[in-house]
Amino acid sequence: xxxxxxxKTYKLYIGGAFPRSESGRSFMVEDAKGAFWANASxxxxxxxxxxxxxxxxxxxxxxxxxxxxxxxxVYRIAEVLEGRRDxxxxxxxxSEGVTPAKARTSVDASIDRLVWYAGxxxxxxxxxxxxxxxxxPYFNHSAPEPSGVIAVxxxxxxxxxxxxxxxxxxxxxxxxxxxxxxxxxLTSITLAEVMATSDLPGGVVNVLTGSVPEIAPWxxxxxxxNGLDLTGVTDPELARELEVAAAENLKxxxxxxxxDLLATPALDRMTTFLETKTVWHPMGL
Amino acid sequence: MADAEVPQRTRSRTDPATAFTYAPxxxxxxxxxxxxxxxxxxxxxFVDGSGSGFKTINPATEEVLAQVAEATEADVDRAxxxxxxxxxxxxxxxxxxxxxxxxxxxRIIQERARExxxxxSLDNGKPIRESRDVDVPTVAAHFFYYAGxxxxxxxxxxxxxxxxxxxxxxxxxxxxxxxxxxxxxxxxKIAPALACGNTVVLKPAETTPLTALLFAEICQQADLPPxxxxxxxxxGETGRAVVGHPDVDKVAFTGSxxxxxxxxxxxxxxxxxxxxxxxxxxxxxxxxDAPIDQAVEGIVNGIFFNQGHVCCAGSRLLVQESIAEDVLxxxxxxxxxxxxxxxxxxxxxxxxxxxxxxxxRIRELSEIGEQEGAGRWSPxxxxxxxxxxFPPTIFTGVSQAHRIAREEIFGPVLSVITFRTPKxxxxxxxxxxxxxxxxxxxxxxxRILWVASQLRAGVVWSNTFNRFDPASPFGGxxxxxxxxxxGRHGLEGYxx
Numbered sequence: 001x002x003x004x005x006x007x008k009t010y011k012l013y014i015g016g017a018f019p020r021s022e023s024g025r026s027f028m029v030e031d032a033k034g035a036f037w038a039n040a041s042x043x044x045x046x047x048x049x050x051x052x053x054x055x056x057x058x059x060x061x062x063x064x065x066x067x068x069x070x071x072x073x074v075y076r077i078a079e080v081l082e083g084r085r086d087x088x089x090x091x092x093x094x095s096e097g098v099t100p101a102k103a104r105t106s107v108d109a110s111i112d113r114l115v116w117y118a119g120x121x122x123x124x125x126x127x128x129x130x131x132x133x134x135x136x137p138y139f140n141h142s143a144p145e146p147s148g149v150i151a152v153x154x155x156x157x158x159x160x161x162x163x164x165x166x167x168x169x170x171x172x173x174x175x176x177x178x179x180x181x182x183x184x185x186l187t188s189i190t191l192a193e194v195m196a197t198s199d200l201p202g203g204v205v206n207v208l209t210g211s212v213p214e215i216a217p218w219x220x221x222x223x224x225x226n227g228l229d230l231t232g233v234t235d236p237e238l239a240r241e242l243e244v245a246a247a248e249n250l251k252x253x254x255x256x257x258x259x260d261l262l263a264t265p266a267l268d269r270m271t272t273f274l275e276t277k278t279v280w281h282p283m284g285l
Numbered sequence: 286m287a288d289a290e291v292p293q294r295t296r297s298r299t300d301p302a303t304a305f306t307y308a309p310x311x312x313x314x315x316x317x318x319x320x321x322x323x324x325x326x327x328x329x330x331f332v333d334g335s336g337s338g339f340k341t342i343n344p345a346t347e348e349v350l351a352q353v354a355e356a357t358e359a360d361v362d363r364a365x366x367x368x369x370x371x372x373x374x375x376x377x378x379x380x381x382x383x384x385x386x387x388x389x390x391x392r393i394i395q396e397r398a399r400e401x402x403x404x405x406s407l408d409n410g411k412p413i414r415e416s417r418d419v420d421v422p423t424v425a426a427h428f429f430y431y432a433g434x435x436x437x438x439x440x441x442x443x444x445x446x447x448x449x450x451x452x453x454x455x456x457x458x459x460x461x462x463x464x465x466x467x468x469x470x471x472x473x474k475i476a477p478a479l480a481c482g483n484t485v486v487l488k489p490a491e492t493t494p495l496t497a498l499l500f501a502e503i504c505q506q507a508d509l510p511p512x513x514x515x516x517x518x519x520x521g522e523t524g525r526a527v528v529g530h531p532d533v534d535k536v537a538f539t540g541s542x543x544x545x546x547x548x549x550x551x552x553x554x555x556x557x558x559x560x561x562x563x564x565x566x567x568x569x570x571x572x573x574d575a576p577i578d579q580a581v582e583g584i585v586n587g588i589f590f591n592q593g594h595v596c597c598a599g600s601r602l603l604v605q606e607s608i609a610e611d612v613l614x615x616x617x618x619x620x621x622x623x624x625x626x627x628x629x630x631x632x633x634x635x636x637x638x639x640x641x642x643x644x645x646r647i648r649e650l651s652e653i654g655e656q657e658g659a660g661r662w663s664p665x666x667x668x669x670x671x672x673x674x675f676p677p678t679i680f681t682g683v684s685q686a687h688r689i690a691r692e693e694i695f696g697p698v699l700s701v702i703t704f705r706t707p708k709x710x711x712x713x714x715x716x717x718x719x720x721x722x723x724x725x726x727x728x729x730x731x732r733i734l735w736v737a738s739q740l741r742a743g744v745v746w747s748n749t750f751n752r753f754d755p756a757s758p759f760g761g762x763x764x765x766x767x768x769x770x771x772g773r774h775g776l777e778g779y780x781x
Contacts, residue, residue, distance in 0.1 A: 132756045132757045135754055138749070142772065236554065237554075243554060246549070246553075249764055250545065275762045277744075277762075281733065281749070
């Protein structure tokens, strides 16, 4: 007698836990061949708000950690992902129908990207900060600080795409709420399991699955969100509406742009969501 | 020293410290050659505007200074086209050559410093002491600082904005500036834009257009290529035309958060880059171990400098409860020595409120402060009969919920709030949608550094306040806007 496999219920990732959508809704996800794979949670406005609350609660602790420590946590995500690479390769092949070689490249790139950002944690301040030679007896320096809670619409690629938009945001001390790839949400939730077991404090990354046009407006207009990354928004009119909503509390906005995910990223994925704080103090005896 | 029981009126006559009277020391306005009317500065020449025009007045006397052209959408379009045409050669010019023009401008500003200072005080109402000693020297310093960047841009963004390390200008910058520091805000906008190879269309505030038009003459004296700098005067409609022009690549705005929001909305879905320097409600935190007399000077400078028309003004005084009485006593004593009056008098500390409209807003919010139960106090001072005046004012017994503690008043009005622990001070300081600046007064270095790290503000002044320097980045967190002006960071908003 053959054994029936245990299927996974893919839920949301909020505050370090994996709740179902409070709305009780789900949507059907098919694999690359069009066969039923799973019913993913369809996040609601309330889920988005819960996620923002969790991200805000996590911000003080996460941004207050040393950059060295944050770097190690991001590195640990890479470590845990490396250990589960077979699972991710299989999921990518099943969800997108890619070749084994392509799936491997994608997983490799995701792991390497995490390692790359891990190394930035304690260097970004040195590269973007400054000692300012003001014309007077003052000690004056500028250093970057995270903006706060960032809402992110992730690109279609559920693993490398998610890593590429989330890692720069959290490496610099922000926390985030990310809407996973709408067509391929499941692998992003599996990645959330990696994050949940990587010493990443609950709430630093919150992953919602569901409809971007439905959830994103609530995040774009949320007054406790400080930044908005529209990378994964493919509809220009929706992107414009979200940018308009973001203006209400002057969120830092990253507009959608085509990007080669395999290329080395530019620093602006980090700097868009960094503030510069300049501190003055008199000098003298 | 003097005791507080003596009634003010008597005291001002008997206390030697205040009985001392100053002879009038007016600066001559003869150095300024005011024209009766001014046009727009487009493509290197002054031209008529097609709008109906408006008058700019001296807020200290309500005297009409000049008739100024109003730029319509068509005029703005003409200016943007001139800037676009000039961009082709200006952006390709060697950085070292561009830098020379900026150095020339810096030098001419120094040469004509007195004229600029007098005109600024006439049009804006700010004390000549500030326009002469702060504004104009800092304006020249900005052009000098950014002139030197023009041929070093590859070192400005060594990380490469887009990974390339080959920084390039954005194109035509549309810039809209406020009335509180007319010439200084012009310098903050124009100097980095030009250094990076952009060309500009700048709209000064409608109440203070004159120094921008004098700056246009300076551009002519410097032989700046036509179209590199264009100045269009007008009010909100003109500003909207500048910001909304489809051929503007970059919008830079300094002003209210409300207008900043509207601009952020209007550029949504376009490829325009934006930087915004918006409002603030800065906390000036005084701890019990602070050098109190220095702190009092800092409080006065923080809120009464430029009549409090400063986006980063220290408009919320957070004072530790144990020393609140002492600080308030000394603050009031110091405020009694402030001289309010003729901006052109060299002994004046506090000049005129910039406009009737602004005066109305300050009065309204102050009345609301009283209605909500805060205690209002101003030193006795004789205000001139004509012009727009408001005495230096403090409110005590202010709570976090009071409107005067939440809204930007943009006038010489200070709200005093107390706290007990550093943690409470940080919580109260951060309890605002704004995040532009903050002040800390304490003798304890470790405490200063901890508090500075906890404050959500773009500029933190410790044991000093309201310091500016072209080499120092300035800008806000949260609803105080985005982007930085000044320093290497100030170039980022003008490069791709």
